[in-house]
Amino acid sequence: MRPIRRPPDSSVDGGRDPCHMADALVSVERLTKTYGRARGVVDLSFDVQPGEVFGFLGPNGAGKTTTIRLLLDLIRPTAGRVVAFGSDVRRSSREVRARTGYLSGDLRLYERLTPREHLRYLAALRGLPDLGDGEAIATRLELELDRPVRALSRGNRQKVGILLALFHRPELLVLDEPTAGLDPLMQQAFYALLRERVADGGTVFLSSHVLAEVQHVADRVAAIREGRLELVDTVEALRSRAFTRVEATFTGALPPGHAFDGLSGVRELERRNSTVVLALSGPADPLVKALARYEVLTLDSHEADLEDVFLDLYRSDGDAA
């Protein structure tokens, strides 16, 4: 279902394989942007290959939006450059924007216009003879085209943003937090639209602060933190590193420090008061049997969220170095 166009590439420093650099659709090259009090980004380098869905992950304020705005030539780099469709986006800004569909993470629309009027205006600015896929996409997203934007809910506004990014069948889609405000059903409809765009030869660059959200559609992901690129990897490789976070609270004495050493796929992350937090990858059985020897009050386990996975990755990267 999910198209994977490249063999898994698990090199942590960006998967910058020289064979693929020449035909990358987007190349971010040593990109740095510093401004005012905001953090910006520092020395980012990565490529987006034609036909892939590239997830751009990081906590809020990490520099995702700054990177995206540099890509769209809305702001200008302090150093480095972004090359898209073979030329510097500073130099061929209009051409890049003609071939790109963009959804802002801080979407603002004309309050007095209806979605259909937005479509007409943007179609005119793009020099299109008609509304492209506009009406079809609106139907898929269950969006009414003729109510003024000011009367729309947050979710419906987001649908308008998606519509405006997609209606002209762009070769490259740049989407900043696209599912914000969408209910789960609509998120599925949106991902289906994305898959169709990719099957049709499109390339997608989307940002998110939640890995769980991206992992179902993305081929590769990059993670950024505090303005720096932390890793670029395939989703396959990341999944293999993912773990379940298990928190066990005990009534009596805590198990000794070495109690969980040597269990396969189990690693102790931290302990506080009467709670021990463990990372589990692989089958749960050995851990369950080990825990059974102590008086367990509560047992809480959940899929590690993005923060856990990346924190863990950063930690192990640090150990390796």
Place this chain on the structure above:
Amino acid sequence: MLRNVAAKTLRDLRRGFLWWSVGLAGMVALMVAVYPTVRDNPALNRFVEQYPDTLKAFIGFGGEVDYTSAAGYLGSELFSFMVPLLLLLAAIGAGARAVAGEEEAGTLELLLSCPVSRRRLVLEKLAALVVETTALGAVLVVSLWVGARAVSMQVSLAHLAAATTSAVLLALAYGAIALLLGAATGRRALTVAVVAALAVAAFLVASLAPLVSVLDVAKEVSPFYHYSASDPLRHGLSAVHALPLLALAAVAGLLAPFALERRDVGVG
């Protein structure tokens, strides 16, 4: 109305245009309606003649202060202050909204995600500003002409048009400066405040010039001086004074695209 940025901008200005038109026409109607009373009351004119020079300096419009002639009355009551005030407010507001307003509303990003060059975008905003201000001038001329005919004022359509054109050029100059400053800073309120302050300063320089010798030299740089200096209600426009206004509008308007071209967009 959604074919391009200029047309969309004019579409957005429709409602405001209606109110500015009502304001201009209403003001003209009121002033013109009072004219017969003033004309037929020589005592009032003698009283005005005794006004201190400072006051006369502010209520004059190019020539002598004279409430009995139609040109003198319209100059003092409308063109010396109220007409430029209203046209400037409309033009500065539109100029500041053009880029800075759209940027603060966040919709500039939507426009710039389309393959429209920044220069083109600002030039279309300039075109909309010119159309809007000229249209307000047309409303003003028509109101004046209708009003003047109604109370048999001795003033020609050509002279009314000349004075209005001068006012439109003045408003365009400040509107273009607002467009430029808005394009450079992205801040609407700041732009309005700075440009309004510039206009007040220029107005004071031009009005006080006859009384203060230092200002008499400085008046040449005041757009308000050139606005009234040729006494357009009596003598029509003169190129010497119209061209500086036109040049100011053109220079500010044509610099504006470059102001936006160079900077980051949407960075609060």
